[in-house]
Amino acid sequence: MARPSADGAVDPGLAVVAGARPSFEELYLSSYQSLVRLAFVLTSSSELAEDLVQDCFVRLHRHYDRLDTPDRYVRQAVVNACRSHFRRQGRERDRRPLLYVVDGEAASASSGSHPGELHDLLLALPYRQRAAVVLRFYADLSEIEIAEVLGCRPGTVGSLIHRALQHMRRSLER
């Protein structure tokens, strides 16, 4: 009957239905919002996020019966779809709005006071750095899990996150 999902209050990553492997429809219904939010964090557009997630479920539907962990598959598909979107659009940094121009006072006062500011800083990062940071700090994935999603070594994940945070820090200092 009722099936609780782990769609937690803070939408942590994409843990979907616990226990038995969910049906395609169950997985879709239970994980749709959290996946859209993940895509939104990566793209800053909820409309685009919904579009990408729907397309990812189309791909998932094609392979669903052959997948042991469809939730992981679709999460990875969403991250890759966001990357593909930016690739199609060319240089994403040319396309995204520039960072807020933050002066020293504002920077020191704004940290944590405006969720959108850190998000905008994030959106200025190269995609792989951005994805690594989002998967680490938003989705709370381990470096090994992030490496699986991004298709790289775990050591590379640490490097990506380190460089991303350095970049953000420099931006805050300007």
Add this chain to the structure above:
Amino acid sequence: MSPKRLARGRVDPVELVPVVGKELGSALRARASTVHVEPDLSDLARRIQAAEDNPRPRGRLALAAAVVLSAAVAGGTLGSLLGPTHPQHALFSSIAGDQGGRLPGGPGHSRPHGRANNQLSAPRRLSRATVIKRVTGAGTSLAAYGTWLAPVAVSSGTAATSCHRAELVTTTATEGGARGTATGVVAVQPLAANGLELVDSGALPTPAGRDLWWATVAVGTRVARVAAEEPGGTTDVMFPAQGIAVLGGVAPSSATSRYFSIVAEDAAGQSLHSIGFLAGSGQEAVGTSQSRKAADPLVPGCESVATPVMGATARGSKPAAPLLAAASVVSAFHQAYNFALPADLAENLAAVASSDTLPGFGQSTRTINQPSKSATASAQAVDVSQVVFLSADTAEVIYRAGSGRWRTGTAVLTGRGSWQVARTTFCGDVANGFPLPGVVRPSLERICSR
């Protein structure tokens, strides 16, 4: 906590990671929490249909596709053989239900609703549309999606359902990070005007230690207001929409099962009917059986309630998505047995398991593609009344052609992921006098005899 301010160019990553990282996580969650979206199965179905109708060659397959395309162009026969063999050819055409090219919920979409007016025009294909989306006064988000089951009943668990035209209603409830779904069937045979029937219900704990509960009910035409009550008083009220009401809310935890009464009232506020149930218990509601009209005739096209009793019961695992699989099964039977003339047997046989490996298949196809001028048979429709999944890859199906007798056949899941009519079923029908246009019978008999 702000990151420590350093001189320009100086970086302190050891400090940076916990500070920025922690704040970043919080900031991103706060930002993400502003996004509220609902799953849209209709749109998903349409996309899947479009993807299957227009498969894109990828990578190295592109070359193979080009070769196939060239071969198809060069040789009409090969093209005709390859043309209709897309995997899951019609799987989502059933779900999308875009009859007449319109999509459910889209412009011009008219949602047939026999419950309210008794004018039964349920489509032969499944369509899915949002019935209700609402947020209760307490902030609980409720949504109900309806999926028409045309003359098909899909078994659940070990019990074979009887055949009604019915609508599958899936309800989702969301509150404070908890989300639950439940599914029930609304029979199209109209309820009595005062009727009230529980479709589904559920209850689950929220992260905050309370219970999220919900209930979906079908109501008759006189019901203007539905209220959920528990010993503490009325907890939620809704004016039904399209014969459905979805009620829900949060309550102090009580082991995820709560007793409710749901009361149906008319426009004057007079109580018409009430039912009691334990949300989340899976038990039948008390009082439901009184609400249905006793003398309602069977819905036209639903005579299958009197058709052969399905001996099978589900004994193995079901497909991952039973509803979609059922739609695929129905589509396969329609494709296999629909012999419009001039008959393109290749398309019919594409829905029959193992037929493409039969010797003589191509020759027979060519023959039928040049129909006799004297052929006068008309398109033969098939009705599928029931699908019971025996396992994840086998289903037993009750079907018939036109007004013929009901038969029991088998559908199998192919390696390509689509459902097809079992060859034994199809060829058995050819041999046993299934009504076929005369022009195609000789060819099919040749194919099946090999």
